[in-house]
Amino acid sequence: MEQPKKCKVAVLGAGSWGMALSKVLAENGHDVKIWSRPSGLLEVNEINEHHTNKKYFQDVIFPESITATTDLKEAITDRKVIVIVIPTVGIRELTKQLEPLITEPKIIVHASKGLEQKTHQRISTIIEEEISEEKREGVAVLSGPSHAEEVVVQDLTSITSASENEEVAKIIQDLFMNDYFRVYRNTDVIGVEMGAALKNIIAIGAGTLKGLGYGDNAIAALVTRGLAEISRLGIALGAEPRTFMGMSGVGDLIVTSTSVHSRNWRAGKLIGEGHDITTIQDEIGMAVEGLSTVIAAKELAEECSIEMPITEAIYQVVYEGANVSETVLELMRREGKAE
Known part of the structure; x- marks a missing residue:
C-alpha cells in the first residue's frame, strides 16, 4: 500500500469539523475537495470564491488549495482518500450514494461520533456494509479530544x-499529522468508536449539572462514573480496556464534558436551565449527537445486560419527561457499592 506524501483528498461534509480537518490537510500540502449537499450551495460558492465559511468561522481564511462542490461524483473522482464528516444519521444514506460512484479502491476515513439508531451499528460497520470490499483499500476512524474552533486556529x-x-492507520496518521495536530495510532476500532459516541451522552450530563448550578465536585464525579459506563459497554462489545484511557476515551470525554465549545455540553446546560429539546436544538443550530446516541446506548446496554445508570437517567430526562433535579438525587441515592 503506497504511502501518500502529497495526496488528493475528498472531505464529505462542510460543517465546522469538516472545514477544520480540510484546513489541516491543506496546510500539510494536500489537495482537498470538500463536498456539501445541494442545500449548502451558498457555502460552497463562498469557499470557492472567498476561501471562507462564515457560517462556522467568522475570521478564518482557508487555503486556496481547498475547493468545494455539491457534486458527489466530482468530489471523489481521482481522490485516494475519502474523509466522511457528517452527522451519524446521514452516514448510511451517504455511503449508499457513494458505492456506485467509486471506480477504484479508496481509503475511507470517518470523523463522526455516534451510533446508528435501531441497528446500534458503529459507523465503520455501516461503511463496510454499504461499500463493497473491493472498493475499499481500508477503513479508518479519526477521533479524539478536538474542538473544530481550536483546530482551525492551530x-x-x-x-x-x-x-x-x-x-x-499509519497512512492516516501521516496524512494529518503536523506541528499542531498530533495523531496517535490504534487498531482497536471498537474502543475508539464507542468512546467517541458514548462520551457525548456523559457531556450532556455534565452540562446539565452545570445548568442546575452544581459545582466541580459533582461534575468530576459524573465524568468519572461516566467513563466507567463507557468502558463497561465498550468492553462487552469487544473493545480493549486500555483504549478508554487514551485520546478517544478519557481525552475526548474530558474536553467534551468541560467546554463551552461542546454542543453536547451546551445542550445539557440548557436542559439543566429548563429549556425543552426543540428549543435547545434550534439554539445550537447543529447536530447534537448525544441526544440521539443516548437512545441507541440505552437499548444496547439493555441488550447486553450492562448497567448504565447515568445513560438511563439522561434518557429519562430527555425522552420521558423526568424531573431533572429529582433524577440527579435518585442517582445520588442509589445503593452504596464498591468502586
Whole structure:
C-alpha cells in the first residue's frame, strides 16, 4: 500500500469539523475537495470564491488549495482518500450514494461520533456494509479530544487514527499529522468508536449539572462514573480496556464534558436551565449527537445486560419527561457499592 506524501483528498461534509480537518490537510500540502449537499450551495460558492465559511468561522481564511462542490461524483473522482464528516444519521444514506460512484479502491476515513439508531451499528460497520470490499483499500476512524474552533486556529491538538489494518492507520496518521495536530495510532476500532459516541451522552450530563448550578465536585464525579459506563459497554462489545484511557476515551470525554465549545455540553446546560429539546436544538443550530446516541446506548446496554445508570437517567430526562433535579438525587441515592 503506497504511502501518500502529497495526496488528493475528498472531505464529505462542510460543517465546522469538516472545514477544520480540510484546513489541516491543506496546510500539510494536500489537495482537498470538500463536498456539501445541494442545500449548502451558498457555502460552497463562498469557499470557492472567498476561501471562507462564515457560517462556522467568522475570521478564518482557508487555503486556496481547498475547493468545494455539491457534486458527489466530482468530489471523489481521482481522490485516494475519502474523509466522511457528517452527522451519524446521514452516514448510511451517504455511503449508499457513494458505492456506485467509486471506480477504484479508496481509503475511507470517518470523523463522526455516534451510533446508528435501531441497528446500534458503529459507523465503520455501516461503511463496510454499504461499500463493497473491493472498493475499499481500508477503513479508518479519526477521533479524539478536538474542538473544530481550536483546530482551525492551530491550537495544539492530539487525536487517534484507528484501523484494524495498522498500515492504513499509519497512512492516516501521516496524512494529518503536523506541528499542531498530533495523531496517535490504534487498531482497536471498537474502543475508539464507542468512546467517541458514548462520551457525548456523559457531556450532556455534565452540562446539565452545570445548568442546575452544581459545582466541580459533582461534575468530576459524573465524568468519572461516566467513563466507567463507557468502558463497561465498550468492553462487552469487544473493545480493549486500555483504549478508554487514551485520546478517544478519557481525552475526548474530558474536553467534551468541560467546554463551552461542546454542543453536547451546551445542550445539557440548557436542559439543566429548563429549556425543552426543540428549543435547545434550534439554539445550537447543529447536530447534537448525544441526544440521539443516548437512545441507541440505552437499548444496547439493555441488550447486553450492562448497567448504565447515568445513560438511563439522561434518557429519562430527555425522552420521558423526568424531573431533572429529582433524577440527579435518585442517582445520588442509589445503593452504596464498591468502586
